Amino acid sequence: MHALLRVIKFALQDLGRNISLSFMTVFILTLMLLSVNVLWSLDVLTRQAVEAVKNQIDVSLYFVPETTDKNITDIKAYIVAFPEVTDLKLQSREEVLQSFKDKHKSQPEVIDALQELGDNPFGPTMIIKTKEPEDYKKIIAALNAPEYEKLIEAKSFDNHEEAITKLQNITNRIEKIGFGLAVLFAAISFLIIFNTIRVAIYTQRVEISIKRLVGASNWFIRGPYIVESIIFTILSVGATIAIIFGALQWIDPYLAVILPNGFSLTNYYYSLIFPLFGIQAAAVLLLTIISSSLAMRKQLKV
């Protein structure tokens, strides 16, 4: 207990007496964590944006007016059986007519033309959503069977196909670039932190050798650096959390406009605060302890 308290005391003394170097180390660690979190946030936002666009996409099947309820029930049962289908909405002829009228209420010539037709010219409409945009092709292909084809007047999917393919390509590319950047950044961060700590220990090499010469054990010499690593980790992760949540207060209102599905980065970070920052804290602690241990090996040989 004596030894542990002394190790903590030495660590605090070293931090205070090397305040500029301690500050630099915390500053660089915080910058590294902020960069990682910015990259992570961009990835989350990209995925959310893609999800939002994907949610806008569906396949609408416009049936001929003569389609019976039994036909509709059969087709519905057939489509729902596909595991890729996540949602299916049905609009009756009357609902389609009402929806058309609502949509064109500011265009009297369209409403007049509709009235001239007399009868309801619309058939029922089926709106299908799938898990992934590429799943639509499978559904469309399945509906190309002759018994269904004669009942379907039009399919809206053709208009979206090109956009979906482009979106898919962009998403895949962003994910690859993001992964590459993350790996590159992690490597650069590791080298910067490793060298910062190495320099910090190099400046104290004389002190370390003196401690050895007056009978300090390895644990007594290494202990304060481990405590310092823990303090650096707490300070840098704490600063990162404060900066991120501060920045999110400012960013979130803008995101609410861009992402209409009510996504909030603040809520996202709150929901994952322990696993997300816990992993980062563990990584920083491991990185600082490994760096200081490697840097100190030579000095401990005295």
Add this chain to the structure above:
Amino acid sequence: MIKLSGVSKIYKTGTSALRNINLNIDAGDFVSIVGQSGTGKTTLVKLLIAEERPTKGVIEIGGWNISRIGSGDIPFLRRQIGVVFQDYKLLPKRTVYENIAFALEVAGESRKRIHQTVPQVLDIVGLGDKSSSYPFQLSGGEQQRTAIARSLVHRPKIIVADEPTGNLDTLNTGEIISILKKINEFGTTVILVTHNREVVNHLRRRVITLQGGEIINDEEEGKYRL
């Protein structure tokens, strides 16, 4: 107390620093080890504090064979031998008091004992009023006296002083030697490594002369003969 039997040290570079050294130093002795630069004096000190291991031979301190001492045992050995270096080797960011207390803290001594002992050794070396000064605020002589106080603080049976007066003027040299003599009078074995002719001749104690890594002379109440 200290026994070296057939000790040789050859460094990885091929340099042969010590050759077949046989030496006995009794408890309470005051021994000066003299010789010109590069004769193996500092290597001998390094072997005694296990900073280096002998290539051949056996080193015993108080019956403890330290020739192949494990790295985990080195701190325990060093807490039993007080070492004073030419360049003082003080912790620059710790005060005089903290430098001396550090040697006790690493040995796990209680705070109470540290508070009692440190002022006592500071008084012995005449630095009672400098306890809160940092090394850079002290003269060379005061820094060396701090180093001696640190080496004394855990009441070692042996003090090894490697060129302790090498950076000091005549006045400070005299003071440091007086302190070492006083420590020896309390019963501590003192090994003084030096090439200061006046100091050795003035002491009139046992003198071991090294040349080319070998002992060429060992005499009681000897003189500097090179």
